[in-house]
Amino acid sequence: MAENSSCSPEPLEFYNTSLGFESALPEWEALLTIFTLSLIILLTVVGNILVILSVFTHRPLRIVQNFFIVSLAVADLTVAILVMPLNVAYAIIGKWLFGIHVCKMWLTSDVMCCTASILNLCAIALDRFWAITDPINYAQKRTLKRVLLMIGGVWLLSLIISSPPLIGWNDWPETEDFLNEPCQLTQRQGYVIYSALGSFFIPLLIMTIVYVEIFIATKRRLRERARASKINAIVAKTQVSTQSKDCIKVSRDRESVSSETNHNEHPNSSDVTTNGKTKEKKRQKNKKKKKSSDKEHNAYLKPVLIHEDSFTDNPENSPSSTRRNSNPCTSDNLAVTSSSTTTSTTPLPLNKPHSKNSDQKVVINEPTPAVKKPGAVYQFIEEKQRISLSKERRAARTLGIIMGVFVVCWLPFFLMYVIVPFCPVCCPSRRLISFITWLGYINSALNPIIYTIFNLDFRRAFKKLLFMQT
Structure with a gap:
């Protein structure tokens, strides 16, 4: 915002410059001031244009809540275009040369745009608060x-705060006397309190409360997630124990089937000699039945196509180890992660005649569906929660940094803005007023930098827009 002082204006000493105009500052100081403040203006314009373009051109940023950031960038951009350049000229020349109407426009734009920037920060904080405390x-x-209505409310409130001086709540001089007067904000004490509360102190109070609530809510959710992780670990261990028991039972059942098969395939020789022809006929019938059952079993063993994954490239993947690993009850398979959707196995020879031993192996190593790791679902949920909370922490941290920078930049100005009209002996120098005023303006340049540093999507979008990556 423009300078405000109820003190008598200090006498100015003017200096001739090589640039052809009189300056209120020595030439070296004037050149340094022009260079520094022009650089701030350039950074503010470029940074906020990049923010706006990033949201509209980079797909991950094209979400409804980022319209608050677009509104903030528009407010900061208007500060850089409508307010800062005239302030540079006023600081260098030391007197207002543009008339009363431009002065009124400049001061009104100053209050409105700076207020809109601050209120947009407040709206962003409230949006994050509602998203964290009541996400569903x-x-x-x-x-x-809803977002557009909130943004419209921010700009309408900014206009309400900045417009009263235009309709008479001011102490500006008459038009004909303005050439000898400084262009500064009205010093009416009532308006100073009104505008300071609406532009800064109430938004500051809201943002402080909201940020503390966000911090408490994030801490609470982290504790809840830690408690849920312990419960999930206990459930996973219980499931592992249950599955191990089931696998032992299945293994015993298969051993029983195997021994039964061996007994039927190797009958006692005394039975052969005793029963003679009867046994021979039964054996022939069994062979016929066995051939038909082999055909059915081979048809069953022609299942799905095998998909290759990292497990396929394992050098230990010999046929024997493959048959061992195809058993879901082995310790290796119990440790397979839930990300392995298909386990590759070496197919059994389907067209060769089976010996008795090979038939026995087929029965023992009958393929079964792959078993996912117990507790994998819980781990997946935990991972999603961890990522979500990590994003929330980063967003809250970014919000905290934005708020901290906002306080550092604007608090000195608004303290000066409120104190000086009520303290006739408090007369800051012109240079101090200019420094404190530009400290507030710098906040409009820092917001895009904060997004760039602490938001990966904005970094990628900025690099893409600046042709720094293909």
Whole structure:
């Protein structure tokens, strides 16, 4: 915002410069001031344009809540275009040369745009607060219409705060006397309190409360997730124990079937000599039945196509180890992660005649569906929760940094803005006023930098827009 002082204006000493105009600063100081403030303006314009373009051109950023960031960038951009350049000229020349109407426009734009920037920060903080404390319900309420209404409310409130001086709540001089007067914000004490509360102190209070609530909510959710992780670990161990028992039972059943098969395939010689022809006929019938059962079994063993994954490239993948690993009850398979969707196995020879021993192996190593790791679902949920909370922590941290920078930049100005009209002996120098005012303006340049540093999607979008990556 523009400078404000109820003190008598200090006498100015003007210096001739090689640039052809009189300056209120020595030439070296004037050149340094022009260079520094022009650089701040350039950074503010470029940074906020990049923010706006990033949201509209980079797909991951094209989400409804980022319209708050677009509104903030528009407010900061208007500060850089409508307010900062005239302030540079006023600081260098030391007197207002542009008339009363431009002065009124400049001061009104100053209050409105700076207030809009601050209120947009407040709206972003509230949006993050509702998203963290009531995520399910607010996800349904956070529509484009709702966000646009909030943004419209921010700009309308900014206009309400900045417009009263235009309709008479001011102490500006008459037009004909303005050439000898400084262009500064009205010093009416009532308006100073009104505008300071609406532009800074109430938003600051809201953001402080909201940020503390976000911090508490994030801490609480982290504790809940840690408690849920312990419960999931206990459940997973219980499932492992249960599955191990089931696998032992299945293994015993298969051993029983195997021994029964061996007994039937190797009858006692005394039975052969005793029963003679009867046994021979039964054996022939059994052979016929066995051939038909082999055909059915081979048809059953022609299942799905084998998909290759990292397990296929394992050098230990010999036929014997493959048959061992195809058993889901082995310790190796119990340790397979849930990400392995298909386990590759070496297919059994389907067209060769089986010996008795090979038939026995077929029965023992009958293929069964792959078993996913117990507790894999819980681990997946935990991982999703961890990523979600990590994003929330980063968003809360970014919000905290934005708020901290906002306080550092604007608190000195608004303290000066409120104190000086009520303290006639408090007369800061012109250079101090200019420094504190530009400290507030710098906040509009820092917001895009904060997004770039702490948001990966904005970094990628900025690099893409600046042709720094293909």
